[in-house]
Amino acid sequence: MPRIAGRRRMFKKGERKYTTQKRKPVERKPSYFFSEKASSYLKYIRVVRKYIQKKYDLSISELELVLYLYDETIFDNKTFVEYSSILGFSTIDWLHRLKERGIVKKWRDEPGYKRLYTLTHKYKLACNKLYKHLEGEPIPTHVNQNPLFKSTASYSDKLYARLIKQMNKKREEGNKPDLS
Helix, strand or coil: CCECCCCCCCCCCCCCCCCCCCCCCCCCCCCCCCCCCCCCHHHHHHHHHHHHHHHHHHCHHHHHHHHHHHHHHHCCCHHHHHHHHCCCCCHHHHHHHHHHCEEEEECCCCCCCCCCEECCCCHHHHHHHHHHHHCCCCCCCCCCCCCCHHHCHHHHHHHHHHHHHHHHHHHHHHCCCCCC
């Protein structure tokens, strides 16, 4: 800044103190760097969930409850009420219904002790299968093992059957070793 006889120069409103040159915009090439995904468990969640629901005759709310109880191993009525209230179940009826359907069984019912419940073996296997299929194990495509492949299946079930075939094929191709 120029100084005149010990005084600083005054600038008008809107006048710049420093002159700047206009810079040309730098053209940057887009970078397409993708980081490796740690896991993609949930990519086929809808297909796997539909298969488990059909095979074990569960609604989505029941499946969510079964998955929660699977992690609990042994649970009491309080634990059941806490989680089932989130799902909107009338809790007294539902515990009884699940016992009748063979989803839940009594683990301990002795006088003087709290009643404890557990999932039946069949539904523990259902949860285990769900996790395995999400991790990459192929879903069976035979009519005896998968109700979505029956000839009497609905149109939407047949669409899921087609998706299962595509999913199994993609996963099989992805697991082949590269021999080049």
